[in-house]
Amino acid sequence: MQIAIDGPAGAGKSSVAKEVACRMNLKCLDTGAMYRAITYKALKENIDINDGKKLSELVRKCNMEIDYHKERGTLIILDGEDVTEKIRSPEVNHHVSLVAKIPELRKELVLLQKKVAEKSGGIVMEGRDIGTNVLTGADFKFFLYADIKERAKRRWLEMKAKENNVLLDEILEEIAMRDRIDQEREESPLRIAPGAHVIDTTPYSLAEVVELVLEYIRNGQKTKN
Numbered sequence: 001m002q003i004a005i006d007g008p009a010g011a012g013k014s015s016v017a018k019e020v021a022c023r024m025n026l027k028c029l030d031t032g033a034m035y036r037a038i039t040y041k042a043l044k045e046n047i048d049i050n051d052g053k054k055l056s057e058l059v060r061k062c063n064m065e066i067d068y069h070k071e072r073g074t075l076i077i078l079d080g081e082d083v084t085e086k087i088r089s090p091e092v093n094h095h096v097s098l099v100a101k102i103p104e105l106r107k108e109l110v111l112l113q114k115k116v117a118e119k120s121g122g123i124v125m126e127g128r129d130i131g132t133n134v135l136t137g138a139d140f141k142f143f144l145y146a147d148i149k150e151r152a153k154r155r156w157l158e159m160k161a162k163e164n165n166v167l168l169d170e171i172l173e174e175i176a177m178r179d180r181i182d183q184e185r186e187e188s189p190l191r192i193a194p195g196a197h198v199i200d201t202t203p204y205s206l207a208e209v210v211e212l213v214l215e216y217i218r219n220g221q222k223t224k225n
Contacts, residue, residue, distance in 0.1 A: 001122045004130035007144035010151025012201045017126040018073045019210045027120045030074040031127035035100040036087035037076045052104035059108040097178040101185035131193030141196035141223040195223040
């Protein structure tokens with residue numbers, strides 16, 4: 001089974017995907033973590049994040065291992081280093097959408113994402129273009145969204161829990177910028193996949209959203225591709 005979950009930053013995709021995968025005994029891939037890993041590597045090595053050719057070369061040269069842990073979710077090992085936590089830094093947050101809009105880079109990572117799905121034996125994959133570009137034939141497609149203020153609050157609480165001192169207004173501004181970049185980029189912009197189940201997560205808890213997703217799956221309400 002293949003389940004695609006798309007949506008903007010802070011809509012709850014990662015948490016929902018992780019829990020649904022756990023409940024259904026499927027693997028889970030947070031594709032955003034892959035873009036974050038390349039962003040982290042590019043910033044660390046002072047590579048121009050607007051240079052598609054250099055970013056593509058970086059993907060081909062580095063050794064990115066992707067694993068799944070039921071408690072930690074998607075694990076990213078980059079050139080032997082576990083960068084799972086490091087790629088969630090404010091600096092990476094600020095630059096990742098700029099990196100992710102580069103067409104050459106997206107093509108490289110989409111190929112890798114498709115290979116992961118093929119070998120998975122069943123997967124829940126989340127990101128910005130999963131239903132529209134990566135898993136176009138997924139059994140179930142979902143699009144999660146929420147009010148931007150609610151999304152900013154969620155991200156702020158998440159960062160605060162990790163002792164990152166950031167202001168709520170700064171996160172709100174950053175998410176608005178990421179939304180704009182994701183929706184306007186040339187290569188695979190953020191869109192609702194045809195037939196996807198659309199869920200506004202604003203008024204719901206994580207557990208409630210997970211139940212909504214599982215209900216669609218239990219009822220066999222597959223996406224008509």
